[in-house]
Amino acid sequence: MTTLGGGPPGTLLLRPDPRLRFFLPARLRAVPELAVPDDGTSSLGHVVQSVGIPLSEVGALTSGDRPLAASHRPVPGERVSIEAVRRPERLPPGPPRFLLDVHLGALARRLRLVGLDTECPPDAGDAALVARAGAERRILLTRDRGVLMRRRLWRGAFVRGDRPDDQLTDVLDRFAPPLAPWTRCPACNGLLEAADRSEVERLLRPGTRRTYDAFSRCASCGRVFWRGAHGERLRNLVEAANRTVVARLAEAGHGHPAEMPGGED
Structure with a gap:
């Protein structure tokens, strides 16, 4: 066991999930059990976050076979297991909505590509992100643990991985x-609509006008999209995204999603 810092007599024993x-x-x-000073007043949730684990990443807190709430006041010597959140995590009712901090712009474009409602404000501070997540009932995605530990956060998740894919x-x-691939604008999150060549021709370069026939246009920002030289890479990304969702649902025993629509880029 390892003791973290000083404090009054008595400790709380934490066993974090390896994940x-x-x-x-x-x-x-590498320490299997952490002995954390117990001040007799802090909630279990506060203690867990004090060692660096955001509650957004915790699936269950238990002592023996007894489930514990984050508001639980631990007693000295109590042993608590900290489980990772179960996957897939239950989504709120209605279509899922996400909010990302500015450092995850590349991820935001990929989430929009597969049809997920994803906002990524370029200049919002931590407090503004937390407030917007609550007001719009969006899941805040970030790699900043401090934001996830804010008391007013409605719901959030730590994003693992350094590469956007x-x-x-x-x-x-x-x-x-x-998922609903090819239905959202990767740039602004607006909805895409099919566009006739005649509607967008004036916006295209001569080479594009000669080469492509199928177009879509963002109803919000007006950008025009077509199947370009990068289309194969995007199709591969969408197919991999579909496989990830199907595999997770199958592993969890939920079967396959009712519909995984395809589309054009």
Whole structure:
């Protein structure tokens, strides 16, 4: 066991799920049981977050066979197991909606590509993100643990992975949301509509006008999209996204999603 810091006599013993250990300080990640000073007043949730694990990443807190709430006041010597959130995590009613911090712009474009309502304000601070997530009932996705530990946050999730494609896989594996590829503007999150060539021809370069026939246009920002040289890469990304969701649902025993629509880029 390892004791974190000083404090009054008495300790609370924490056993984090291996999937949560990367949140701990490096020197403690291999320690199976942490002895944390218990001040007799802090809630269990506060204690868990004090070692670096956001409650958004915790699926269950238990002592023996007894489930514990984050508001539970632990007693000295109590042993608590900290489980990682179960995947797929249950989504709120209605179509899923996400809010990302500015550092996840590349992930935002990928989430929109597969049809997920995703906002990524370029200049919002932490407080503004938390407030908007609550007001619009959006799940806040971030790699900033401090934001996830804010008391007013409605719902959030830590994004794992350094590469945008890996981050997309992590989000889809965690939530297994219904996808609707090619229906949202990757740039602004607006809805795409099929557009006749005559409607957009004046916006196209001569080479594009000669080469392509199928177009869509964003109803919000007016950008025009067509199947370009990068189309194969995007199709591969969408297909991988579908496989991730289907595999997660199948593993969880939910079967396949009712519909995974395809489309054009």
